[in-house]
Amino acid sequence: MNKVDISKAILLLLSLSCVLTYFASCSSNMTDKDEIIKLFRNKERVFLDAANNNDFSKVSKIYGVQNVDTWEDYIDIQCGGAGFGSSTHYYGIFYSENDDLCAVRLGAPGDQLKEHENGFLYTEENGDNRYYVEPLGNHFFYYEAHF
Secondary structure: OOHHHHHHHHHHHHHHHHHHHHHHHOOOOOOOHHHHHHHHHHOHHHHHHHHHHOOOOOHHHOOOOOEEEEOOOOEEEEEEEEEEOOEEEEEEEEEOOOOOOOOOOOOOOHHHOEEEOOEEEEEOOOOOOEEEEEEEEOOEEEEEEEO
């Protein structure tokens, strides 16, 4: 191998390393309730500051957060999801200043939520759609939806 070949090989390895580091540093696909709640508890100060300042940009940079969508009446902090069509699942945290359990518009009628574990569950009658929401405190909620 000559110096040019070695330089190209080193450049290729460095480029590959950068690409792998970039993808590894992107948020994970969190789909475990306990892990998402732990994420919130570990970074609760960041979440609270975001709500108080109405600026969720720092939340969007937390490992485990895939996306933050701001809506008129809530903030959707997406942590994971998978599926296609009638086999789709969403997991995340949302902020609702008025503590609306169904602020995340995923088709759960509030009047059909039933107490379940530490939160509330909607299960579609004659179907497989489910929505679970659990209060985390300070207007934040864990949610998961299955279609």
